[in-house]
Amino acid sequence: MLIRVEIPVDAPGIDSLLRGAFGRGAEADLVHRLREDGLLTLGVVATDEEGGVVGYAAFSPVWIGGEDCQWVGLAPLAVEDAFRRQGIAGQLICEGLDMLNEFGYRAVVVLGDPGYYSRFGFIPAARSRLHCRWPGAEAAFQLFPLADDALEGVSGQVEYADPFNQLAL
Known part of the structure; x- marks a missing residue:
């Protein structure tokens, strides 16, 4: 298993993974639009021994009250059925957080199961208004704050990139 930054040749495998994992095309279309619009900050893939994509995590910019605070959103996150319950999603999350920290991003938001994401240090956003x-x-x-002062002076609505507005949750 190899965890790495996505490269262009991974796009068809990512598309197929997302369509299979979610049982619909919305998430695959979302990633395609983010990529097309230059809004895919980071894509992290897990590949099997043959180089096939078996896991994926996407990170894209978010804004707070219309301001760019160097925050990103994690979505979508998917692992192929045959590879679930092996810690791959956690590896994708941790690798993504490490890379984003190195790149100087200040925080990551996610909309997901609190029981799962709290394992990685995510906290309720409502605590920070x-x-x-x-x-x-x-x-x-x-x-998940990446910078010590990421939460200073920020509150209000976190806005995802426009392609998320077309995604039915």
Whole structure:
């Protein structure tokens, strides 16, 4: 198993993985649009021995009250069924967080299971007076500060890139 930054040749494998993992095309279309619009900050893949994509994590920019605070959102995250429960998703998350930290990003947000993401240090965004546009998502909307002062002077609505507005949650 190799965890690395995605390269152009991975795109078809990522597309196929996302369509299979989510049982629909919305997430694959989302990643395609983010890539096309130059809004894919980081893509991390897990590949098998033959180089096939078996896991993927995408990170794209988010804004707080319309301001670029050097934050990103983690979505989508997927692992092929045959490779689940092996820690691959966790490896993708950790590798992504490490890379983003090295690149100077200040925080990461995610909309997901608090029980799962808290294992990696994500905390409820509501504690910092931050929320997303999707009603009823308060418990699932979480953040991971990469910089010590990432939360200073920020509050309000975290806005994802426009392609997320077309995604049905």
